[in-house]
Amino acid sequence: MAGVPAVPGRRRDRPRRRRRPERAQQDPRPAHRRGRQGRQIDLSLLYGKPVLKAPVWHSPDIPGYLFLGGLAGASSVLAAGAQATGRRRLALVAKTGAFGGIALSLAGLVHDLGRPARFLHMLRVVKPSSPMNVGSWLLAAYGPLAGAAALSAVTGRMPRIGAAATAGSALLGPAVAAYTGALVSDTAVPAWHDGYREMPYVFVGSGAAAAGGLGLIAAPEGEHQPARNLAVLGAALELAAFTRMEKRLGMVAEPYRWGRSGRYLRTGEILSVAGMLGALCGRRRRVVRMLSGAALLASSAATRWGIFHVGKASANDPKYTVVPQRERLRERT
Template sequence: MTENRAATWRKRRRAEQPMVPEAKFESYYGKPVLNAPVWHSPDIPGYLFLGGLAGASSVLGAGAQATGRPTMAAISKAGAFGAVSLSLAALIRDLGRPKRFLNMLRVLKVTSPMSVGSWLLAGYAPLAGVAAFSAVTGKFRLIGTAATAGTTVLGPAVAAYTAALVSDTAVPAWHDGHREMPYVFVGSGATAAGGLALLAAPAAESGPARTFAVLGAAVENGAFRLMQRRLGMVAEPYRTGKGGKYVRAGEILSAAGVAGALLTRRDGVLRRLSGAALVAASAALRWGIFHAGMDSANDPKYTVVPQRQRADGQKS
């Protein structure tokens, strides 16, 4: 009798359903767990894209000058100055007033990517302007060479620091990708700089631009795919929603641009089309990263699930 009662109790226990419903990834009053950055499009994604284009173009322009390609050097340096000027304008527009940018220059805080980036831009932009003026007009060549050397040193940092800027936030799709994000941003900047030179430079001088763009695209796409694989479910916003659409567009444009750059060395129209595609691919990726990050900040599951997984891993 006792054994029958015990068996019956076990059956009932197995048949019991949990009284607490499955947890949903919600927060009080439907609010996100995180406060998303108060950044807006197109200002901030444009700022991210143009900074990468500027920094990489300075490096390409210095290489063109050193190898006797004056037209490509002038185009790259002018592109760098134009891009950093527009990048600053986009940043100031998002800040709301120029005084806020100047206030960031009152102190240098090495632990703040925004503070370091502001000082980088403040030092880089005048040098880029001098280098571009000298290359385009042919005047003040000694000063222009010194300015070019300065932009060559600061250019890589200008192209990369925005990766640290977004990764230093609590936004899951950005912060969790901090290992690969600098390679993605630098590669994307090189893709855009090489594409700009292919778009505007003469065919006889465009060889290094082609190599620069193809290598940049390889680094960008390789690092981005590695980042998505490592992030797991946190990478979902890079494949869905508005961010996913931009990322897919960037992948298509990048593939078309690389194919065109490798296969069309003499055809001016196709070479320029491939250059335009590479520039557009770099821009699309930055817009995709921006929107994916904002989506991940607004959806509680991208914050809650990784935290639970880390906690379970520590317990085990």
């Protein structure tokens, strides 16, 4: 300002320094420390350091929840078919199996959540875009129906209410068996997320094989035919969908073949094939049917435990996240 004496040391009175010309030499920092400015990041240095946070779910709570939920949903469909065709003993086995499966499945889920109130909190809203929210509402509706159907079958009372509950649980059963496949696919874990097309079919087939296996073990002579058909169709669907998923995923499918998860899944495949062959060849031998049913139940459980450990292995190794991203960027350019 005019009339104001200059005070030595003030910034506006100091001579402006000229900017140094930018150096043409390359940044001396290592490539992996240049960040966005350098645009030259050696992604191989990330290997061995997790990029994603591994799922915080625990075993056996969540694998048991996945296995028993699929068993329950498919058993309700089998129970409705058995009741419609007059196979009362098979219907009783399937209804009690469905209720026991969904009760234990919910117990595992609530135990993993830590507090029962956390499950109830998920019912405060309806969010169709969230598989967890949709699954919570499915379980809340399916559980009472399966319980009413089983109670009516065991006691012989309220047959009309029992028939209505059987029909309702059969309508919701396929969704209960399939939604957990959509649930694990709706995550950032590469081996789960990239298999979103086939994963629900794997879960439905696995649940159907388990329900059929339960029927083969407990159904009396002359009533096991629907259980055998369901077991064979379910195991075939599971194997076909799983094989297709592995081929399509490419490198991301490595956790499905190696390590702890690979051992679970290979065991499940062997038991599934053995159970199918036993169900087809042991029509007139009860011992063979029971052994094949046990093999199919164990196969379904091994598949769910294997898929659970696949998620942890896929999240802990960043190459399954970084390499596919680089390939997609290369295809775009």
